[in-house]
Amino acid sequence: MLTAVFLPLIFALLIPLLSKWKDKIHTGWFVLIVPFTVFVYLVTKTGKDFAPIRETYQWIPSLNINFDFYLDGLGLLFGLLISGIGTLVVLYSIFYLHKSEQLAHFYVYLLMFMTAMFGVVFSDNVYVLYTFWELTSLSSFLLIGFWNHRKGSRYGALKSMLITVFGGLSLLGGLILLHLVTGTTSIQAMIEQKEVIIQSPYFGWILAFVFLGAFTKSAQFPFHIWLPDAMEAPTPVSAYLHSATMVKAGIFLIARFLPIFVLSEWFMIVTSTVGIVTLCIGSYMAVRQTDLKGILAYSTISQLGMIMAMLGYGTSTAIFAAVFHILNHATFKGSLFMVAGIVDHETGTRDIRKLGGLMTLMPITATLALFGTFSMAGVPLPFLNGFYSKEMFFQASLDLSGTSSITEVLAIVIPILAVVGSIFTFVYSMYLFFGTFRGEYKEQELPKKPHEAPIGMLISPIILITGVVVIGLYAQLVNEPLLAHTYEAITGEISNKTISYWHGFIPAFQLSLLVVGVGTVLAMTRKRWSSIYNVLPGSLSLNRVYDWLVDRTEKYSMKITNTYMTGSLKTYAQLLLSAIFIISAAILFLTNGINLEATDLAPITIAELLIVGMMAFAAIATVFTNSRIAAILILGVVGYGLSILFVLYRAPDLALTQLIVETVTVALFLLAFMHLPELRKRTEPLRTRALNATIAISFGALMTIVAISSFASKWFEPISQYFLETSKSLGGGKNVVNVILVDMRGLDTLFEIAVLALAALGIYGMIKLRGNSKEAK
Amino acid sequence: MEIVTSILAGILFTTGIYNLLQKQLLRIIIGTSLISHGAHLFILTMGELKRGNPPILVEGVTNYVDPLPQALILTSIVISFGVTSFLLVLAYRASQTNQTDNMDELRGNEHE
Numbered sequence: 001m002l003t004a005v006f007l008p009l010i011f012a013l014l015i016p017l018l019s020k021w022k023d024k025i026h027t028g029w030f031v032l033i034v035p036f037t038v039f040v041y042l043v044t045k046t047g048k049d050f051a052p053i054r055e056t057y058q059w060i061p062s063l064n065i066n067f068d069f070y071l072d073g074l075g076l077l078f079g080l081l082i083s084g085i086g087t088l089v090v091l092y093s094i095f096y097l098h099k100s101e102q103l104a105h106f107y108v109y110l111l112m113f114m115t116a117m118f119g120v121v122f123s124d125n126v127y128v129l130y131t132f133w134e135l136t137s138l139s140s141f142l143l144i145g146f147w148n149h150r151k152g153s154r155y156g157a158l159k160s161m162l163i164t165v166f167g168g169l170s171l172l173g174g175l176i177l178l179h180l181v182t183g184t185t186s187i188q189a190m191i192e193q194k195e196v197i198i199q200s201p202y203f204g205w206i207l208a209f210v211f212l213g214a215f216t217k218s219a220q221f222p223f224h225i226w227l228p229d230a231m232e233a234p235t236p237v238s239a240y241l242h243s244a245t246m247v248k249a250g251i252f253l254i255a256r257f258l259p260i261f262v263l264s265e266w267f268m269i270v271t272s273t274v275g276i277v278t279l280c281i282g283s284y285m286a287v288r289q290t291d292l293k294g295i296l297a298y299s300t301i302s303q304l305g306m307i308m309a310m311l312g313y314g315t316s317t318a319i320f321a322a323v324f325h326i327l328n329h330a331t332f333k334g335s336l337f338m339v340a341g342i343v344d345h346e347t348g349t350r351d352i353r354k355l356g357g358l359m360t361l362m363p364i365t366a367t368l369a370l371f372g373t374f375s376m377a378g379v380p381l382p383f384l385n386g387f388y389s390k391e392m393f394f395q396a397s398l399d400l401s402g403t404s405s406i407t408e409v410l411a412i413v414i415p416i417l418a419v420v421g422s423i424f425t426f427v428y429s430m431y432l433f434f435g436t437f438r439g440e441y442k443e444q445e446l447p448k449k450p451h452e453a454p455i456g457m458l459i460s461p462i463i464l465i466t467g468v469v470v471i472g473l474y475a476q477l478v479n480e481p482l483l484a485h486t487y488e489a490i491t492g493e494i495s496n497k498t499i500s501y502w503h504g505f506i507p508a509f510q511l512s513l514l515v516v517g518v519g520t521v522l523a524m525t526r527k528r529w530s531s532i533y534n535v536l537p538g539s540l541s542l543n544r545v546y547d548w549l550v551d552r553t554e555k556y557s558m559k560i561t562n563t564y565m566t567g568s569l570k571t572y573a574q575l576l577l578s579a580i581f582i583i584s585a586a587i588l589f590l591t592n593g594i595n596l597e598a599t600d601l602a603p604i605t606i607a608e609l610l611i612v613g614m615m616a617f618a619a620i621a622t623v624f625t626n627s628r629i630a631a632i633l634i635l636g637v638v639g640y641g642l643s644i645l646f647v648l649y650r651a652p653d654l655a656l657t658q659l660i661v662e663t664v665t666v667a668l669f670l671l672a673f674m675h676l677p678e679l680r681k682r683t684e685p686l687r688t689r690a691l692n693a694t695i696a697i698s699f700g701a702l703m704t705i706v707a708i709s710s711f712a713s714k715w716f717e718p719i720s721q722y723f724l725e726t727s728k729s730l731g732g733g734k735n736v737v738n739v740i741l742v743d744m745r746g747l748d749t750l751f752e753i754a755v756l757a758l759a760a761l762g763i764y765g766m767i768k769l770r771g772n773s774k775e776a777k
Numbered sequence: 778m779e780i781v782t783s784i785l786a787g788i789l790f791t792t793g794i795y796n797l798l799q800k801q802l803l804r805i806i807i808g809t810s811l812i813s814h815g816a817h818l819f820i821l822t823m824g825e826l827k828r829g830n831p832p833i834l835v836e837g838v839t840n841y842v843d844p845l846p847q848a849l850i851l852t853s854i855v856i857s858f859g860v861t862s863f864l865l866v867l868a869y870r871a872s873q874t875n876q877t878d879n880m881d882e883l884r885g886n887e888h889e
Contacts, residue, residue, distance in 0.1 A: 567884045570798055577794060602778040602826040612785050619792040622807055635807050638789070642814050645782075649821060650831040650842045654850055661858045665810070668862050672869045673803070692798040700791030707783035707819055718824070720843045728834055736832040736844040741851060752852050759859035763866045770870075 001055050001069040004038045004079075005118040012111035019104040027103040028094035035086035035114060042079045045071065046481040052489075054124070063127075064185045070124035073485025077323065078121040078245075078252055080482070081330050085244045086114055088460035092338055093236035095456040096345065106146060106234070113139035117245050121252055125185050126175040133171065133213075136246050137164040143241060144233040156229035159546065163226045167216025171253070174209030177202045187256060194260040203264070210257060211270060218250025220308055221278040224301045225542050231293040235341030238293060243300050243333040248326060251304065254311050255322070255490050262314045269406055271312030276417045278305025283424035287431060287526070288533045292340040292350040295432050296333070299376065302425060303329050306393060309414070313396050316487075320497045321392030323486045327478065328375070328385040328471065335464035336372040336432075339365055342457055343436060348447030352432075357441030361450050364458055366437040371465045375472070377429035377519070378422060380512045385471040387512070388499055394418065394508035419511055426519030431526060475499035574695060581699050584706070594705060598712035608648055615641035632669040636662060653737045782822045789815030802868040802878040806861065813857040817850045 011034045019027040045053070050073065057067040071079070090110070097103060116139055119132030137160075145157030179185055181200040182193045190197065197203060214220075219227040230242050241247070254261075254271065261267040282302025289295045307329070310322035342365050343358070344350045359366045374381065378390030397418040402408030443449075471478055476499065484495035522529070564575060588594055618637040625631050639662030646655035723736055723744065731739035741749050789811050796808030824846030832844035872878035 569880050570800065573798055598780060601780065602828070604778045604781060608778060609781070612781055616785055616788045619789050619811055622811065623792055623795050628803055631803070631807055635810055638811065638814055642818065645818070646821070649826050650829070651821070651847045651850075652831055652833070654821075654847055654854070657851055657854050661854055665858060665861060668865055669806075672865045675869050675873060692795055695798065696791045696795035699794050700787040700789075703790045703815070703819070704783050704787030707786055707822060708780055711779050711783070711823060711825075718843055718845065720824075720845050723844055724832065724834075724841055734834040736834065736841070737847045737851065740844055740848040745848060748848075748852050752855050755856050756859045759863045762863050766866055766870050 001053070001071060001122055002057055002067060004041055005067075005069065005115060005122060007038060008034050008111035008114035008118070012108045012115075015108050015111070016104050019107075026094050026099055027107055028090055028097075031107045031111065032087065032090050032094070034111065035083045035090060038118070039080065039083035039087055042076060042083060045076060046080075046485075048480055050076070050481070050485050059128070064125075065127045066125055067128055068124035068186055069122045070188060071122055073482070073487070073489035074252070074255055075121045075489075077327065077482060077486045078248070079118060081248075081327070082114065082117045082121070082245050085240060085330060085334050085464075088334070088463055089236045089240040092239070092341070092457060092460040093234070095454055096236055096341055097234065102146075106143075109139050109142040109146070110237075110240075113143065113241065113246070117249070120249055124187050126179060126187060126190075127185060129187070130168070130172050130175055133217075133249065134165070134168050136217075136249060137161060137168055140164070140230070140241055140246055143237045144230045146234055146237065147232070150232065152229075153232040156226070156232040160226040160230050162550075163216050163223055163546075167213045167223065170209045170216075171213025174206050174213065177206045177209065181206070191257075191259045194263060197260050198263050204266075207261065207264065207266060207270075210253065210261075211274075214250035214253045215274060215308075216250070217253070218247050218304050218308065219278075219301050220250070220274050220305060221281055222542055224278060224282065225546055227301055228289075228294055228297040231291070231297050235293070235337060235344065238296075239334050239337035239341070242297065243337050244330040247300060247304055248307075248330075251307050251311065251322075251326065254308065258311060258314070258319075258490050259492055265404060265407065268312050268314050269410065272309045272410060272414060273312075275305045275307070275309025275312055276414055276421070278302065279309060279421040280305075280417055280424070283421045283428060286428040287424055287530070289428075290352050292343060292352055292355075292432070292436065293337070295352070295428055296337055296340060299425070299428060299432075300333060302421060303333065303376075306418075306421070309418075310393060310396055313400060315396055315399060316491065316493070316497075317392060317399060318396035319490055320483070320487050320495065321389050321396055323483055323490070324385075324392065324475075324499070325389035327483070328389050328468070331464050331467040331471065332372045332375045332386055335368060335461040335468070336376065338457075338461040338464070339369045339372060342453045342461075345457070346448065346453055347450045349445075352435045354442055354445040355436045356439040357437070358450060359437040361441075362437075362452050364462075365453060368458075368461045368465050369433055369437060371468055372461075373429040373433040375468050377426040377516075378512060379426075379516060380509070381472075383469050383472040385468050385475070388472070388475060390422065391508045391512055394422075394511045395506070398507055398511075419515060422511075422515045423519045423522065426515055427523045427526065430519070430523040434523075574691070577695050577699055581695070581702055585698075585702055588702075588706070588709070593709055595709045595712040596705070598708055608645070611641050611644050611648075615645075628673050629670075632666060632673060635669070636666040639665065651737075653735070778826055779822050782818055782826065786815045786818045786822065789818065800880045802872060802880070805880070806864050806868060809864065810857075810861055813853070813861075817853060820846050820850050820853070 011031070015027060015031070018030050052070060052072040054071075055067075055069045057069075059066050090107075093106070093110075097106065113136060116132045116135035120129060120136060123129040123132060141157050141161040144160055145153050147153045178190055178197065181197055181202055182190045184190060184193070197206065200206075216223040227242060227247065231238055233242070279302045282298045282300075282305055286295050286298035286302065289298060303325070307322050307325050310318040310325070313319075340350060342362075343355065346362065346365075347355065347358070349355065371384065375384040375386035378384075378386050380387050380391075394415075397415040400407075400411040400414055402411040479497070479499055484497070487493075487495040487497065564571070615638050618634045618641065621634050622631050622638075625634065639658065643655045643658035643662060646652075646658055723740055727733060727736045727739045731743040733739040733743070793808045793811030793815060796804045796811060799805065799808070824843040827842070829840035829842050830838055832841045832847065834841075868878065871883065875883060877883065
């Protein structure tokens with residue numbers, strides 16, 4: 001299975017070589033081998049006596065993250081869809097995409113996507129599942145934006161990326177919680193511990209996170225808005241990703257975790273409500289569309305909603321119907337997208353208002369569309385697979401029963417909504433077929449003269465439609481070898497389901513007839529009532545919400561950044577100092593660090609007080625003077641005062657250094673001041689000055705309090721006694737400060753010398769190397 | 778006495794920061810000088826003042842002031858001297874090149 005999963009990715013590495021090597025041959029022909037090989041491999045696994053297969057390959061064993069592949073009925077069904085439809089889509093794309101397109105890019109992305117999907121459906125390890133899950137989002141993003149010179153493509157790609165990655169990250173949260181609760185990373189092992197998960201306090205979060213992941217991926221309400229915009233992708237991509245495979249990843253996820261979630265009533269309530277609402281909104285909106293792919297996109301949304309709702313019911317009929325419909329939907333929707341692509345390719349437009357009367361010109365395409373749309377509508381004809389799953393859907397909706405007040409209401413509302421949604425489904429299906437192939441032929445509006453498509457393009461939809469009919473006529477062919485195992489994988493029970501032509505004149509069949517009856521009337525009179533779309537715009541307003549959110553996020557983050565990134569050094573200093581003050585003051589206050597009762601103080605003498613007073617006066621004077629020479633001299637007073645303090649406090653080396661440094665500094669200031677402009681009077685408003693003063697005074701006060709508090713609370717003896725005792729014996733010197741500087745802490749001195757050297761070099765560079773800046777100007 | 782020097786250190790910080798928040802380059806450098814003076818005084822105060830003789834060993838004397846803060850301050854004085862002189866020359870060059878020493882006028886125009 002490792003080979004099956006990674007074969008497309010490895011083959012993708014060869015694509016650029018192949019497309020250059022044989023540029024006469026369409027690259028797609030080489031690619032065709034890959035999905036077909038996997039398909040054949042998976043077909044050999046099907047059969048009555050199928051048993052799950054498990055394979056493990058180490059990846060990060062220390063974190064329990066390994067390539068655990070588990071092939072059960074569910075994985076098999078999806079694997080067959082991915083590889084089978086993948087083969088047909090590659091074949092179709094060979095005729096659809098011209099050789100002048102960037103084929104190498106296209107097939108690399110497509111193969112990447114294939115690996116990702118195989119990985120999602122075969123993985124048993126939650127983290128590996130997540131990795132592949134995000135890879136599907138990424139490759140889908142690349143494929144939607146394939147024609148990246150178009151604005152719509154870029155918009156659609158970004159939208160789908162944002163929404164599905166948002167869901168993907170939520171899913172990761174849910175998976176991490178599942179891992180923490182159960183202590184295992186294997187999905188099958190989690191299912192064995194379902195009681196533990198249900199009873200854990202995080203179960204609500206798990207459910208919510210997994211729902212978000214599944215609903216965004218599967219375009220459920222209200223996250224369905226990305227799917228119609230993803231129709232900017234090339235049609236083979238729409239057929240493959242956005243009808244048959246990727247959008248069913250969410251369905252797969254729900255089905256995979258169903259044995260756990262079904263124990264909770266909330267699973268049923270949320271999933272079936274969201275599904276039914278999606279079904280109704282999708283089919284309602286589909287009638288409004290004028291673009292063929294737009295209709296199909298909303299139709300996909302509504303069909304996915306129907307499958308999701310059936311999984312939510314959780315009854316055995318419903319789950320079997322869901323499984324059956326996954327297969328059916330993939331067949332007829334894939335073929336319908338290909339038909340839309342053919343119509344687009346041969347007439348030059350996908351606008352249904354310009355199309356019409358193509359039946360005689362394109363008879364084969366029209367036949368294919370006829371089967372596809374009628375199967376999608378669930379018309380009760382025995383050779384259409386859509387009818388069977390639709391009937392089972394009605395049956396399951398009618399069989400719902402409630403135990404609590406919410407579920408009782410749902411049991412009444414859901415069947416009604418199911419019928420309403422199905423009526424709209426019927427209407428848009430008929431509109432799609434009759435609008436394109438019957439009616440008036442508008443030759444002058446078509447950019448191209450239409451004629452039947454080349455046979456190569458028709459092969460894939462013909463095979464899919466054959467599938468529709470064969471499954472319709474001989475459902476047992478897929479039931480026993482495949483669907484029964486899928487059902488068993490989801491529910492854990494052996495399937496005893498059969499698909500028969502005729503159940504008798506049961507309520508579900510009566511509902512089917514009702515849908516056809518009402519649907520026909522509505523479809524005939526569509527033009528008369530379609531003005532309700534001006535009153536109830538549906539998901540257009542959700543698009544507006546999305547645009548508004550994206551726009552606002554950009555605007556507000558810009559606004560917030562602009563408030564503090566002013567480019568003014570003063571503002572940054574103010575913000576930094578205020579932040580330091582607030583944080584330090586809060587910590588000092590919260591930890592009761594303030595201690596002003598200092599004892600063991602040195603005595604105060606008059607001489608010291610005079611010097612301190614002088615320094616304080618001088619320091620304050622620097623603020624108020626408007627003469628730069630005065631400012632420099634006053635600063636000198638502070639420095640010399642400090643050196644006298646050093647003398648008084650028994651620090652001869654410090655006093656010496658401070659005197660010299662202060663002298664040199666004052667000299668430097670005086671040197672530089674000749675070249676600096678005169679200090680000007682402060683013209684700043686009072687408010688700014690008051691703010692600066694407040695910051696400065698509070699910071700100074702904080703420092704004083706910190707100084708006194710830390711002096712008052714001594715925790716242990718200083719280590720200086722050691723320096724004093726060993727200065728002579730170990731350092732060989734009597735001046736303890738100097739021994740510390742060059743012997744005990746000599747590294748400090750080394751690097752302080754380096755600092756001086758760097759400063760000197762820097763100054764030299766600034767003064768000497770000035771030619772370049774002028775040249776640059 | 779430690780309380781008095783603590784207050785002096787606080788005053789040095791206050792005036793230093795106030796100068797730092799001004800617009801003119803020279804004032805900003807004066808501000809950084811004042812702040813480093815305050816920091817040196819702060820370190821010295823923390824090591825206790827006047828508890829003995831200068832830390833130069835003399836036979837028979839056992840009572841000395843703490844030598845470690847003095848060593849730290851000595852290092853710090855030299856470093857702040859290096860930085861101050863660098864800043865001064867930088868200010869000189871900047872005002873010469875840009876014809877202004879006003880920080881607001883020295884703002885880049887790409888601060889959107």
